[in-house]
Amino acid sequence: MAEVILMPRLSDTMTEGVVAAWHKKVGDTVKKGDLLAEIETDKATMELESYQDGILLHIGTPRGGKLQVNDLLAIFGKAGEDISALIAKNTNGAAVSTPTPVPTETAATPTTTSTTNNMDLAVMEEVVLMPRLSDTMTEGVIAGWHKKVGDKVTKGEVLADIETDKATMELESYKDGILLYQGAQAGEKILVNQLLCIIGQPGLDIDSIVKSIKAPTSAPATEAPKAAPAAAVAVASKSAPSSTSTQVVNDGRIFASPLAKKIAKDKGIDLKYVKGSGEHGRITRTDLENYTPATSTAAGKTNTTRSNFVGQVSFVDTPVSQMRKTIARRLSESLFTAPHFYLTMKINMDATIAARAVVNETAPVKISFNDFIVKAVALSLKQHPKVNSSWLGDVIRENHHVNIGIAVAVDEGLLVPVLRYADGLSLDEISVSVKEFAKKAKDKKLQPSDWEGSTFTISNLGMFGIDSFTAIINPPDACILAVGGIAQEPVVKNGQIVPGNVMNVTLSCDHRVVDGATGSAFLQTLKANLEEPIRMFV
Numbered sequence: 001m002a003e004v005i006l007m008p009r010l011s012d013t014m015t016e017g018v019v020a021a022w023h024k025k026v027g028d029t030v031k032k033g034d035l036l037a038e039i040e041t042d043k044a045t046m047e048l049e050s051y052q053d054g055i056l057l058h059i060g061t062p063r064g065g066k067l068q069v070n071d072l073l074a075i076f077g078k079a080g081e082d083i084s085a086l087i088a089k090n091t092n093g094a095a096v097s098t099p100t101p102v103p104t105e106t107a108a109t110p111t112t113t114s115t116t117n118n119m120d121l122a123v124m125e126e127v128v129l130m131p132r133l134s135d136t137m138t139e140g141v142i143a144g145w146h147k148k149v150g151d152k153v154t155k156g157e158v159l160a161d162i163e164t165d166k167a168t169m170e171l172e173s174y175k176d177g178i179l180l181y182q183g184a185q186a187g188e189k190i191l192v193n194q195l196l197c198i199i200g201q202p203g204l205d206i207d208s209i210v211k212s213i214k215a216p217t218s219a220p221a222t223e224a225p226k227a228a229p230a231a232a233v234a235v236a237s238k239s240a241p242s243s244t245s246t247q248v249v250n251d252g253r254i255f256a257s258p259l260a261k262k263i264a265k266d267k268g269i270d271l272k273y274v275k276g277s278g279e280h281g282r283i284t285r286t287d288l289e290n291y292t293p294a295t296s297t298a299a300g301k302t303n304t305t306r307s308n309f310v311g312q313v314s315f316v317d318t319p320v321s322q323m324r325k326t327i328a329r330r331l332s333e334s335l336f337t338a339p340h341f342y343l344t345m346k347i348n349m350d351a352t353i354a355a356r357a358v359v360n361e362t363a364p365v366k367i368s369f370n371d372f373i374v375k376a377v378a379l380s381l382k383q384h385p386k387v388n389s390s391w392l393g394d395v396i397r398e399n400h401h402v403n404i405g406i407a408v409a410v411d412e413g414l415l416v417p418v419l420r421y422a423d424g425l426s427l428d429e430i431s432v433s434v435k436e437f438a439k440k441a442k443d444k445k446l447q448p449s450d451w452e453g454s455t456f457t458i459s460n461l462g463m464f465g466i467d468s469f470t471a472i473i474n475p476p477d478a479c480i481l482a483v484g485g486i487a488q489e490p491v492v493k494n495g496q497i498v499p500g501n502v503m504n505v506t507l508s509c510d511h512r513v514v515d516g517a518t519g520s521a522f523l524q525t526l527k528a529n530l531e532e533p534i535r536m537f538v
């Protein structure tokens with residue numbers, strides 16, 4: 001009798017899984033303990049082994065597809081067994097595009113389904129779909145191909161660089177073959193689970209595969225954006241008089257060599273007006289050397305009693321990056337969903353300044369004020385676990401471990417790599433880790449494991465001369481600490497007004513999790529740790 005396999009819960013927080021790869025296809029004989037598939041959860045990609053013998057008769061989603069926990073993943077049984085009732089029961093009667101069971105064990109695997117004209121992606125090992133490279137990724141931009149059509153590809157070789165919403169990541173090939181087709185060119189965007197490329201052997205019917213996967217109306221869509229700007233420029237150049245301003249020729253993502261970008265910046269040239277002569281319209285040094293911007297002339301006589309300066313409306317539209325889109329969405333959701341309230345406190349940093357000077361006399365690495373703050377926050381969170389909590393909708397998770405997210409500014413926005421088990425790290429270890437994360441963030445080398453799992457976040461703008469500010473909570477954390485700069489202010493000591501080094505901190509709290517008294521108690525402990533840093537080393 002056929003047996004249904006549902007998507008298992010492979011982690012404590014998993015609600016859905018993405019099928020990263022199938023190791024068996026419909027019609028294959030599977031033995032207990034065989035590797036069936038690789039499932040990408042919210043925390044890792046895990047191998048799923050079969051716990052029974054049988055024939056794989058049906059799969060619930062192709063490679064790259066997403067299933068909720070307890071959704072239909074696969075059906076095992078005997079060759080020729082009727083499983084239509086099981087499929088209908090576990091999909092609420094919805095139509096499915098996976099193949100019907102093979103009639104015998106020796107029958108060839110079909111390349112088309114019985115219910116649609118589309119090919120079954122699950123059994124097409126040659127097809128590579130755009131993978132989900134981060135938990136929030138919905139689409140990726142091809143930053144660059146490392147292989148071109150016709151090149152031989154070996155398992156483990158880098159195929160392409162994919163720009164996600166958080167970083168630019170290398171995509172490796174998981175099989176050997178020839179790169180027969182690319183779903184998009186450098187700079188173009190592909191949604192998760194759409195066709196990225198085809199790797200196979202010469203002679204494969206690529207046209208049929210592409211036609212089957214892509215909707216008929218989507219085929220010319222990739223051509224239109226390329227042709228439209230050129231056509232618009234041609235029309236404009238014919239109809240516009242010679243005195244008009246320069247025409248836009250690069251509408252959207254602009255491709256230019258690093259040298260060209262530097263020359264353009266030095267000369268104050270806006271690259272969207274420069275027509276590139278390189279591959280795919282890439283702007284080169286020669287293009288900039290030969291570029292002469294058009295000018296506008298003022299009509300009529302010059303009035304000698306007034307300035308003859310003529311202004312011109314000018315602006316630059318920069319396409320929103322994947323990273324910026326995700327930052328905007330997540331912070332908007334946080335600000336307008338979580339009821340924020342703010343607690344501000346002044347902390348006298350005289351003792352920390354003195355302690356830092358002493359520590360740096362013998363420390364193997366230079367310890368910053370931020371390192372002291374991270375250490376003080378971590379120890380304070382251990383004493384106030386309610387502040388170290390997460391809002392998960394139905395439950396509030398009080399975390400016993402302390403994973404501190406360190407906000408790092410990059411050109412495209414803000415990244416928050418996570419310093420794990422920060423309460424157990426020394427100042428040296430904190431310093432090295434934070435510097436390494438900052439470098440990886442700026443180089444776009446952070447991996448998903450680097451930014452997942454925070455329980456509290458610190459955003460420090462003191463080094464930029466900011467006295468104080470409020471920060472938006474990084475969900476699902478309950479709080480974020482905004483740290484301002486250290487400035488000399490008059491303070492009262494022993495009844496006397498004397499100069500003191502004061503730092504402002506503001507704790508943003510999610511009122512669903514943290515109350516005012518709880519947040520205030522945390523800040524009091526933090527203040528004590530920084531005003532008497534010897535507490536942190538006892």
